[in-house]
Amino acid sequence: xxxxxxxxxxxGDGGRTIRAVLDRICDKWTLLxxxxxxxxxxxxxxxxxxxxxxSQRMLTLTLRNLERDGxxxxxxxxxxxxxxxxxxxxxxxxxxxxxxxxxxxxxxNNARILASRAAYGQEAGDGERTQG
Amino acid sequence: xxxxxxxxxxxGDGGRTIRAVLDRICDKWTLLxxxxxxxxxxxxxxxxxxxxxxSQRMLTLTLRNLERDGxxxxxxxxxxxxxxxxxxxxxxxxxxxxxxxxxxxxxxNNARILASRAAYGQEAGDGERTQG
DNA sequence: CTGGATCCCGAGTGATACTG
DNA sequence: CAGTATCACTCGGGATCCAG
Numbered sequence: 001x002x003x004x005x006x007x008x009x010x011x012g013d014g015g016r017t018i019r020a021v022l023d024r025i026c027d028k029w030t031l032l033x034x035x036x037x038x039x040x041x042x043x044x045x046x047x048x049x050x051x052x053x054x055s056q057r058m059l060t061l062t063l064r065n066l067e068r069d070g071x072x073x074x075x076x077x078x079x080x081x082x083x084x085x086x087x088x089x090x091x092x093x094x095x096x097x098x099x100x101x102x103x104x105x106x107x108x109n110n111a112r113i114l115a116s117r118a119a120y121g122q123e124a125g126d127g128e129r130t131q132g
Numbered sequence: 133x134x135x136x137x138x139x140x141x142x143x144g145d146g147g148r149t150i151r152a153v154l155d156r157i158c159d160k161w162t163l164l165x166x167x168x169x170x171x172x173x174x175x176x177x178x179x180x181x182x183x184x185x186x187s188q189r190m191l192t193l194t195l196r197n198l199e200r201d202g203x204x205x206x207x208x209x210x211x212x213x214x215x216x217x218x219x220x221x222x223x224x225x226x227x228x229x230x231x232x233x234x235x236x237x238x239x240x241n242n243a244r245i246l247a248s249r250a251a252y253g254q255e256a257g258d259g260e261r262t263q264g
Numbered sequence: 265c266t267g268g269a270t271c272c273c274g275a276g277t278g279a280t281a282c283t284g
Numbered sequence: 285c286a287g288t289a290t291c292a293c294t295c296g297g298g299a300t301c302c303a304g
Contacts, residue, residue, distance in 0.1 A: 014184045021235065022157075031142060043266090071245075102230045103141040106152050
């Protein structure tokens with residue numbers, strides 16, 4: 001694949017493609033829920049326990065969006081008390097590998113980014129940023 | 133790599149790892165700018181032309197963050213009129229492959245997601261969602 | 265147990281005007 | 285040309301309360 005074709009995959013028609021993914025996975029909880037559900041089918045409360053810090057409201061909203069987009073399937077059992085189970089669809093599972101690629105990049109580069117961030121603006125001297 | 137290790141890469145310490153990346157790339161313009169800069173070193177105005185719809189303000193802000201994180205290098209030439217060039221650092225370039233993995237996923241699944249979204253809530257009948 | 269409804273706040277973003 | 289400053293607005297997301 002040429003570099004031109006590669007950047008086109010991202011830049012595409014003005015970036016609509018990449019923005020489509022980002023709009024879907026970039027909220028605060030989606031990827032965490034998907035990763036959690038890869039471990040297996042879980043109930044609402046179980047999910048809430050496995051994703052520390054998520055509120056009831058956000059868990060509901062995120063699951064609804066995932067269900068709506070076909071990444072997660074929801075099964076409600078007509079019981080008392082209610083029981084609802086969530087699991088990844090095949091399409092949901094297919095999101096894991098690219099997500100892992102990102103996570104791997106994060107692990108490899110996070111320290112360097114933090115270092116760069118700490119150093120930014122600290123370069124005392126005559127110029128604050130690179131001079132050509 | 134076992135499934136447990138895989139999900140741990142994402143879920144990690146409560147998801148801090150994956151959130152670190154997302155916080156960095158999930159804004160509206162970062163990935164588009166990175167992809168555009170992969171084509172080569174560009175000036176401010178050139179970048180603005182290559183990224184349709186971005187405002188001067190957001191281009192500046194996004195570039196500052198990328199520079200601060202060490203993903204983009206900025207070179208200012210002491211000329212009149214001013215000339216400033218931006219290019220990816222090696223770390224910035226290393227973000228392209230995982231970004232492409234995501235873009236590829238988007239291309240492959242976007243149609244299915246839109247279909248699922250269109251169908252959601254339209255399943256007329258006795259139950260609105262899956263019954264167990 | 266599984267949510268829905270409501271209120272509120274801050275972050276991200278766009279528009280616009282100004283500057284060295 | 286390459287920014288900076290300010291305002292206004294939207295929207296994600298947390299807290300809280302209510303319901304089947």
